[in-house]
Amino acid sequence: MTFAELNLNPAILKAVTACGYTNPTPIQQQAIPIVMTGADLIATAQTGTGKTAAFVLPGLQRLTTPSAIPGKGPRILVLTPTRELAGQVMDAARTYGRGMRLRCGSLLGGMPYREQLRLLSAPVDIIVATPGRLLDHLERGSVRLDRLEMLILDEADRMLDMGFSEDMEKIVARAPETRQTLMFTATMENSVLRLAQKMLREPQRIELAVRTASHELIEQRLHVADSLHHKKELLRHLVSDQKLTRAIIFSATKRDADDLARELTRDGHPAAALHGDMNQFARNKTIERMRRGGIRLLVATDVAARGLDVTGISHVINFDLPRFAEDYVHRIGRTGRAGASGVAISFVSSSELSYLERIERFIGKRLPEQNIDGLAPLTVLRRVSSGNNARRPGGPGKGRYAKSSGGNGGRNQSQGKSWGGSAKPGRAGAPGASRPQRSATHQPVIEYRTRRAEAMKNQP
């Protein structure tokens, strides 16, 4: 299918061609014709699939005919969970709508009101907003939705996760019944379907095989880490690779993001942090520096990186695994965008095994484990097959993964099925540590330890 076959206005087609797009992506092929009929739509599509254009293009098509209703309120409203995603949608609307005379802008929390009020003082075509700030404007009476023709809930699942459910309902209650509503979500969870039932009318449904299909070009792998120190050693090694041209490193906390960015910069790798404690100006500046190549490594938390669209990300590194499997998919979708290949590397420590289990269940495959010479873990993780009744010592107590304490090695070996492993041999004599039994199960551990010790000896 070509873009020309989608019956888009020539000005929109020209802008799409100028972007260098040759064919619509699968979500665009399926969604655009449905949206152009005026029907409501619920679609599972993750970032990186071209979902923004899937709603922006038919939205622009609608704007080629003038509004029949007088007033100043927006004709199209896009709600997004984060300011970064809003920025990306706004950029897309401006890019694809460059051949049209449009008034559009964003209403985002954390940004000054003055400019937003100026935007709302004249008729506006497209508004991209985060729910809290839009509701604020609605309640102050600075914006009305009586001209609204199209409402788009982008990353609706994420908005629910972030507690925007009530705000969304209040906003929708002020929108005209005649509107068209589109909902994009990474998953069709029950909470999302309930929201759709309240807000959409007889929606058409598109479910792309999103969990893995969009990530075929991403090489995913796993490194077991013994400790925070070990994670940092692994990271230092990975970022020294010349093939890593631009990377996003995900950390669990804002503080870790700051600390890691500082340490990497100190080691001679230009890095910056991106997290929710930074004001919008600082975040935009950082993203722009990344886009321009001023920094090679961005250390981010999930919320801050949501919707981030920087091209040419060669690697995503999960310094800490995300707690929610969906976030894993969102994170790795930062690389391998628009047909390019990418590498997604995750570190897992013993305290993160339950997260790993969730992720692998969600993506429907196991992440292959890899070791780096000289940095192989002392901890060995083995998989516990489902249906195995073996006690899983030392691990999180549930799920398919367990990190065994050394004393159980022999038992695991006889069961032959579990993720077992050893306590760190180097600490076997420490108070409270169990002494590993030397059995065949532990052979790899001994080898790892030797290799690592030798590598350390060889260091200047």
Ligand code: AMP
């Ligand atoms: P999205 O899923 O909307 O975040 O889009 C991911 C990336 O794909 C963005 O950088 C878009 O510019 C790009 N993109 C969108 N549609 C196409 C297309 N049809 N062909 C090539 N790239 C595209």
